[in-house]
Amino acid sequence: MTPARFATLAVRGSYDHAESANHLGSLTEPAYLTTAQHFESTEQMHATVAGEREGWVYSRRGNPTVRFLENTVAALEGYQAGVRASAVVTPTGMAAVTAATTPFLSAAVGANANIVASPACYGSTIMVFNNRYGRERGVPVRWVEDPLSVAAWERCIDENTRFLYAEAPSNPMVQLVDIPALAALARQAQIPLIIDSTLATPALMRPLALGADIVVQSLTKAAGASGRSMGGAVIARHDLRARSQPAELTGDFAGYLRAGPMRDMGSVLSPFNAWTLLADIRELRARVDAMSTSALGVARYLAGHDGVAEVFYPGLATHRSHDIARRDMWLVDSDADGRAAVNRFGFLLGFRPAGGVHAAHEVLDRFNLVWRANNLGQVRSTATIPASSTQKQVADADPALAPVPPDMIRLSVGLEHLDDIIEDLTQALDKR
Template identity: 75%
Template sequence: MTSPRFATLAVRGSYDHEEAISHHGSLSEPAYLTTAQHFDSAEAMRATAAGEREGWVYARRGNPTTGHLEATLAALEGYQTGAEVTAAVTTTGMAAISLATSAFLGVAAGAEPNIVASPACYGSTVMVFDRRYGDERGVSVRWVDDPYSVESWERVIDRNTRFLFAESPSNPMVQLVDIPALAALAREAGIPLIVDATLATPALLRPLALGADIVVHSLTKAAGASGRSMGGAVIARRGLRFRGQPAEMTEDFARYLRLGPMRDMGSVLSPFHAWTLLADIRELRTRVDTMSSGALRVAEHLAGRDDVAEVFYPGLPGHRTHHLAQRDMWLVDSGGPGRDPVNRFGFLLGFRPAGGVAAAHRALDRLRLVWRANNLGQVKSTATIPAIGTHLQVGADSPVPADMIRLSVGVEDAGDIIDDLDQALTGGDGPVRRPAGRAQ
């Protein structure tokens, strides 16, 4: 059999026919809802605990079901990269970010550490960097002035910089960064480039293929689109070498996290949630394709209304990072004999109703189909105002407009979503107006 394609990897994962036979022929990975493993001897217990033989010992350091999820994620994120890739799954996306970044802030690499990051980040990421690392641990946080300018990053990197961090696309402004250019800067400095690619998923963007070293995801979002489970993931290429970091950490970063920080600090995903996430991931490519196609239709429609002041979506030509999205965001395996590759720009967009904050609140309150919720990537379309939700804790320093509505497009019919937005914007009073609007 030739190497399986992306959709096949998502369905099959690491669970094959032979393993199915050993589990009474079950077509699905078993959910090992247990916390510990029985051993047939003291020596087997010792060897497994020491990492000399395969096994999982205790759920805080691994479980067969979470292992299947990790293998599947590594296969999807490493698809067509030519690299050996491993993954570690965590309780939430923020746990993944915290583990992936804190590992590089140890004293062994020297004093006065600093981190360089794009300010276009999710609110909780900003809080981890500014409050948990900056205020509480004395780490200098250098937010780049312009994340789309490579020179802006280069200016603030020095010998004490431990890593570069960016979201691409970002939540909620859906802006991209130039991953290959930042990867070159990171290699020159001998530090990792860490990319949060939650909004793209590996179905649209695989940062490791573009030169990034480590990728983080919130599996609570599009990967777990049913909305039944929370989870996170850290995925890294093997054989990394970073300035001032021990080889045991960088040779297999995901394994290092599982057997060290995760084991000791306990941010381990439950096997039940791993099992439900595996079920969601099977249809990742098709689902993200549907959601992204709908999001583009919605964004184009909103951009054509004169009662919408601004639309944020990388699929619109007026968006500042549209050129990067055109270059980097492709529906995986969409090309082939007689078929052109297909750009897909993700399921998230933002818009500002004309009339400011009050108009945004009115429109959000009038939604009848779209759910008012602070999550995204679900099969159900959701909307929030980040300034009073996901970015409320950031306060006045947030770059997110106070009147911006963030819309995550689900798998409902795009026409129905558009109808709901139309009535929310007009309040059901009069016809929908569709002259040319503005897009960013």
């Protein structure tokens, strides 16, 4: 048989016929909603605890349902990447950001550590880097002045830099970075490049295939589009480049997190949430394809509307990241069977209604179909004003690190019919 394609991996994951036979023939992964495993003997328990036989012991150390999700996420992010990769899942996307970055800041591998990162990040990520790492641990963050400038990144890196970090596309400005170029800088410096690609999902872009070392995903978003569960994931290539780090960390970083920091500190995903996320992730490719197609239609409509001052979407030629998006964002397997590959630019966009902040508030309040909510990637279209919601903490603490227009509406396009979404936007923009 040929290797399974992306959509098949999303449906099957690591749960095949043989695995089904171990679970009384269940057609879907069972939900192990229990905290611990019973052992037939003391010898069996000791061998499992020691890692000498298969088993899961206690759900903080691992759970079969959670492991099925980890295997699926690793397969999707590692699809056609040409690298060995593994994944560990977390209770939230921010837990994944923390898990992916904290180990590299250990005092045991030297003092004077610094972080080099793009400021075009989700507000909570900026707060973690500035407050939890900078203020509380004394680890300075070097925010890259222009994330699209590779030279600007290079100027920030020195012998004490522990990792490079960026979102691609970023929330909420949907800005990309040149991942292959940053990967080259990271290789030269012998440090990992960490990319949060929540907004792309592996259906549109797989940073490991572009040279990144570690990928962060918020599974709460498009991967869990029903909106029933929160979750996050860290996916890492094996044999990381990381100066002064122990082999147990660099060999299998996700496995190291699972067996060490996350087990010890208890930042684990519940099996019930893993079970619901498994159900959602099966249709990831088709869902992101449909949502992205509609988002491009919405962006083009808004760009031509007299009541809109500006639109932010990487699928538009006016966006600063458009050329990178055209190079890196492709619907996975769209080139199968000799067909031409298809660009898809994601489901998130931003726009500024003409008339400033007051007008933006009025437009947001007039939505009838679009939901006013601070989440994205859901099957239902949602909208918010980031400057007064998701980015407000950053703006209050350091306005220079929150370059989000105060009148920008962030719109996450769902699975409603495109005509109905545009009709709702029209009535909201035209009622003056």
